[in-house]
Amino acid sequence: MKLYDLELSGNCYKIRLFLNLIQQPVELVQVNVLKGEQKTPEFTAINPRAQIPALQDGDFGLGDSHAILVYLAEKFARDDWYPTEPETRARIQFWLSISANEMARGLADARLVKLFGAGLDYERATQTAATSLTLLEHHLQNHNWLVGDGPTIADLAVFPYVALAGDAHIDLNPYPAVRAWITRIYDLPNFLSMPGQIAAEQTV
């Protein structure tokens, strides 16, 4: 199994983290997005969206971090990370959609501006980030995990860009329940870190 990867991408990190948590080996293939390697015919044959991450498993190729989480969970870790009850699946999808929409438009876009100089509307991104962090904070005031009694792929989808808020110059101090949840994820067996994540001492 090959993961087309970039170390500083929070979307790629979702997959590296999950594979490490479930202890599945993967070959990492670095993609130089500044050189446009994600737009080559070889790459778009795997992911027509021309974005990292992408996964190649035998002759099955797939793009999109959430789709890859679903694939790996269905294949290797369904009972723990992607339980099959309709209500649970639906609640997980709720957070996958939040991740693909508000988290991408908010925390991830704000990080693209501050870390890579992307020409996006930082003000609007921080407003969206605040709305989604408030939603998350309210939820985590009464729950340890986003769905059910343990971590699922919903947590892994939402977690990276939240823990990378410092890169986006967004302060997590107003969100203590979010910081406590980050600590719980840091404490998972076989957790894997990423450059730029808020330090463990900032989470408490």
Next chain:
Amino acid sequence: MKLYDLELSGNCYKIRLFLNLIQQPVELVQVNVLKGEQKTPEFTAINPRAQIPALQDGDFGLGDSHAILVYLAEKFARDDWYPTEPETRARIQFWLSISANEMARGLADARLVKLFGAGLDYERATQTAATSLTLLEHHLQNHNWLVGDGPTIADLAVFPYVALAGDAHIDLNPYPAVRAWITRIYDLPNFLSMPGQIAAEQTV
């Protein structure tokens, strides 16, 4: 089962369409978003994201159009609309993510500007719309449906804002395979239409 609904919302329409296609009855509850009815404590108890659509099924409440599609498909129509193979689930998630991200930022935001005067960047929205319509066109040049050999919830997630492109002042003429796919959806048994969809004669 109650659907908290707004007739002109493409996200609500995804659910109305799916319920009609699978012939499941639902009680429609109109939500006046201009009056902020989606922000009341009663509503946010069902959907903390404070957005339509939301579904109430017994004591289970849920927001997000994609999450609701997943819930209804798991409950009523898994074999036809949401097949369980890991590869199929992953490919469906790929399009649900496209819908939650590029389709929302592109076609849906452009429609919000032109139909409701939203203060969003129309130029950027049309660029994103063009990218996602090109992705869709390339895929549909070789496939009748987004995933597999028949319609799935992936098609229902992506379809509404594409068929509403006219509201966004975006021309579908450069995308003949997309227009042929719209026709196939219009031709499904128990199809339900929505105001603003491109006319059937424009799809051929």
